[in-house]
Amino acid sequence: MLSIAVLxxxxxxxxxxxxxxxxxxxxxxxxxxxxxxxIRSLPFFDQDIELNPPSAVQQFLRKVxxxxxxxxxxxxxNWSVPGVLKNAIDWLSRGDKVLIGKPVxxxxxxxxxxxxxxxxLHLREILASPGIQARLLPPAxxxxxxxxxxxxxxxxxxxxxxxxTLRFIDRVVDKFIxxxx
Ligand SMILES: Cc1cc2nc3c(=O)[nH]c(=O)nc-3n(C[C@H](O)[C@H](O)[C@H](O)COP(=O)(O)O)c2cc1C
Numbered sequence: 711m712l713s714i715a716v717l718x719x720x721x722x723x724x725x726x727x728x729x730x731x732x733x734x735x736x737x738x739x740x741x742x743x744x745x746x747x748x749i750r751s752l753p754f755f756d757q758d759i760e761l762n763p764p765s766a767v768q769q770f771l772r773k774v775x776x777x778x779x780x781x782x783x784x785x786x787x788n789w790s791v792p793g794v795l796k797n798a799i800d801w802l803s804r805g806d807k808v809l810i811g812k813p814v815x816x817x818x819x820x821x822x823x824x825x826x827x828x829x830x831l832h833l834r835e836i837l838a839s840p841g842i843q844a845r846l847l848p849p850a851x852x853x854x855x856x857x858x859x860x861x862x863x864x865x866x867x868x869x870x871x872x873x874x875t876l877r878f879i880d881r882v883v884d885k886f887i888x889x890x891x
Contacts, residue, residue: 712887712890729863731746760801760805771806782833813847822857
């Protein structure tokens with residue numbers, strides 16, 4: 711079974727993006743071993759300490775480096791990726807550069823109509839940069855933009871319950887498994 715490190719671009723307890731990650735962890739439990747890699751405890755990237763980073767950074771790099779692939783689930787902030795996620799990716803782009811060649815898929819949820827399109831487009835550019843060079847799941851037919859979150863997530867269970875969205879994600883996950891093999 712593929713081990714997948716999950717990066718969540720929101721630190722909010724009630725985050726819809728976190729709820730999507732939990733939904734996927736449970737739904738694909740027989741196909742993927744999804745484990746959230748904590749980005750909350752990472753300090754701001756600082757080139758002065760990159761060669762001898764704090765243990766939170768070392769653990770994070772080890773965890774992502776050891777995974778067979780990465781799932782990034784992120785909201786959109788001001789038409790781009792949240793700073794906390796960019797900071798985590800900047801750490802991953804240095805040292806052993808653990809994202810080079812790593813299979814990556816992305817997804818995002820917004821309460822509004824646009825479903826994080828702009829953020830994920832920016833994210834794909836970032837993931838192609840020289841220090842990162844992730845092996846991104848080709849976007850055609852695999853773009854997970856979840857809009858109108860309040861209508862699609864259950865307020866009590868905090869899980870995605872919209873059937874057509876879930877079936878679409880099923881297909882993308884199967885493509886990702888093929889891509890990551
Ligand atoms: C600083 C900030 C900027 C935001 N900018 C956008 C944006 O550009 N596009 C958008 O669709 N939503 C934007 N939002 C609304 C977020 O989509 C919303 O807060 C969402 O619930 C955050 O994701 P989460 O539920 O996973 O925490 C912004 C929210 C914040 C706090």
